[in-house]
Amino acid sequence: MNKQIDISGLMSRVKSLFFVGIGGISMSSLAFCCRARGYRVGGSDRAYSTMTERLENDGIPVIHIHDGENIDGYDAVVYTGAVTMENPEMAAAAEKGLPMIYRADLLAYIMQLYKHRVGVAGMHGKSTCTSMLSHMFMASGRKPTVLSGAETREMNGAYTVGEKDYFIFEACEYKDSFLHFYPTVSVLLNLDLDHTDYFTEGIPQIQESFGTYAKLPYMDDKAESPFTVANADDALLMEAVRDVPHLLTYGIEKDADYTAKNIVMNGGRASFDIYKGSRYLAHVDFKVVGYHMIYGGLAAAIVADMLGFSGEEIGQTLSTFAGLLRRFEYKGTVNGADVYIDYAHHPKELKATLRGAREMTKGRLICFFEPHTYSRTASLFSEFAASFEDADDVYFLDIYAAREKNVSGVSSEALARATKNGNYASSYEEAVRIIAGNAQENDTVMILGAGTVDRIANILFT
DSSP, X not given: OOOXXXXXXXXXXXXXXXXXXXXXXXXXXXHHHHHHTTOEEEEEOXXXXXXXXXXXXXXXXXXXXXXXXXXXXXXXXXEOTTOOTTXXXXXXXXXXXXXXXXXXHHHHHHHTTSSEEEEEEOSSSHHHHHHHHHHHHHHTTOOOEEEEEEEETTTTEEEEOOOSSEEEEEOXXXXXXXXXXXXXXXEEOOOOOOOTTTOTTOHHXXXXXXXXXXXXXXXXXXXXXXXXXXXXXXXXXXXXXXXXXXXXXXXXXXOOSEEEEEEEEETTEEEEEEEETTEEEEEEEEEEEOTTHHHHHHHHHHHHHHTTOOHXXXXXXXXXXXXXXXXXXXXXXXXXXXXXXXXXXXXHHHHHHHHHHHHHOSSOEEEEEOOBOHHHHHHTHHHHHTSOTTOSEEEEOOOBOTTOOOOSOOOHHHHHHHSTTEEEOOSHHHHHHHHHHHOOTTOEEEEEOSSSTTHHHHHHTO
């Protein structure tokens, strides 16, 4: 943990904050929250996006080039783990002796003002479970403050500022960011191999990090009834949390404190009963697609139950959860084919998403996938190639580099050759031409990835 800065003392002195990479979901949400708390905020981001447009329309200045002069007039600089000292603004801040605040430390400072702090961690499904919880608390009138990793229409963004009882946040594991936080409730959805550029020692290193995160609630002497929620069906995760003091488990296959029973799938959507031990707690009829959504629902139900929801409230609020943007989001119809976008960018996420898509489609399932980062694609190459068994055709776009350089030589062309029914599409425009020329009545088109691949849908429907 970064303990170099007295964050409380610093935040009581500064009046303005400059966010490096302000266009990202987490950074923009944090910028909005800080502005709501009275700070003057601004930032930089090379990319033009709907998020930077929203920031600017809301009066938050965004500069679309990284330059040391950008920080002039600001009291401190906020950065993420993806930013290095090679960034001109970071270098200028160091030269001027300006405080540099790690995003996770700033978030940790803000959350300490709240009584119940619910942090959702896991390699997959964090944003969805965070959004489920946010909807449950908002729909029941509990007015939470939320910082998520994805936008919902309900929040009109990825955050909302509520009252001081409940703070719900997505706890990202990349570079151990989640170890900076102060949850009173730690939720762990799953454990898997990912972020191999940081977790270079593989699963044992990840288990150690997740195990440490699971115990954070018990490090706060002032926390009221802290507890940890974990997926009993995930063997690797259960190894990591085996010595956690107050552990509540959920599952479908294994014995657990909370279980889903009487599961019925209809058009890719789950209907099920939640049991607490042997006692019936709630019935859920999901609007969202995917068997895997049951797990997020169970985790959210435990938190709600422990924080005072009735069984009726749990069933009603989960059943009215409408999903989030870029998670199986319907975008429109082309030639009678329904087009969806989804953020899936890991083999397990792809399989789970395509399983749901296969169950709901009456025709062909056609996929367009943009791999995210060279390190992930290279480390999980074989797993990616085997992730599209439910698809009739899959087209690979070039790898979205994000923060990386291609040191391994991996490519989407190679991934297409290794994948059954795999093809290569050289650009978003080519993908649009393929959809327009091949999609037919009753087909389902899935546009998948964590980069800017959603632009394909934007081109199609604008």
